[in-house]
Amino acid sequence: MAGKLNLIFSYKFELSIWKYVISQSGTFLVFELRSDKSDEVRFTYYDLVEKRLVEINLNESDFRTTLFEIEEDQIYFKKYDAGANPVIQSILSWDRNLASTKVLPSDTNVNRTENRLISPSLYTAINEHYPLLVSFIKSLTNDEPNNKGIEYLEWNDYVVVSYYTGEKSMANFLLVVNNNKEIVVHEQLGINLLGIGQDTFTVDGNKLIFVKDNCEIFIYQYE
Known part of the structure; x- marks a missing residue:
């Protein structure tokens, strides 16, 4: 018997979805949201297991910060400087369990998430x-x-x-x-x-x- 396709999540954000990354376990997605009219940027994730949308209150971030990688409980972001040719200023690590941010050196080694997504x-x-x-x-x-x-x-x-x-x-x-x-x-x-x-x-x-x-x-x- 053929399987069924069921809608398990849909959500309309106030800002544009600039980027999203799915965790290695496939249990949650992290979104980078940006305004089309200003420098506003937000980050949030959706937990597919607990079925909840969580705002990421990322300290030390601004519009030059962008979503980078996921190591399950740790979500990493790159923060760039304000130069004409921006370079990475630091790596921000946000802990999902503690809801806290750490500022790490720009050369911090972060394990790259295996690409799970299949593209058409x-x-x-x-x-x-x-x-x-x-x-x-x-x-x-x-x-x-x-x-x-x-x-x-x-x-x-x-x-x-x-x-x-x-x-x-x-x-x-x-x-x-x-x-x-x-x-x-x-x-x-x-x-x-x-x-x-x-x-x-x-x-x-x-x-x-x-x-x-x-x-x-x-x-x-x-x-």
Whole structure:
């Protein structure tokens, strides 16, 4: 029997999702959020086990601070100086258990998180399979994908595609279809776009993750 795809988390932030990193265990995600109109930057994480969203009150941070790495209970950030060619000034370590910050030297060795995320393949109009993908999408949605690019991934019992419509002002859509060619998810991810994105969705194990309108996160789980 085919597995089901269930929405386990969605949240619309006030600021744009600039970056997110998932922990090695796959139990929580950390978000870097930034304002499009000011230097405001915030950090938060979502615990997939306890199902709670937690603000990270990171002391010593400013708009030159950016999310770096995760070592489960320790979340690391890089803080840059204000020079014309910014260099790392220090590493900030935030402890999830103590909710406290430590300032570490800029050359501190931090174990890099293994990349768990699976990204889709990008097909462009010069690819021989592109017309088949366009026909596939059109037959299910009646949308007319343009020739800018389609991201495609076969995942468990599903096909996941990200495509664009329009020319000068484009819209981006995510489509998830099961083995019976039934639409499971069909979301508009963005409008008034001037170009295409990369990795508009990713997969971490049994989770499908994507961002809508730069500020709303969705996580579906395969069960």
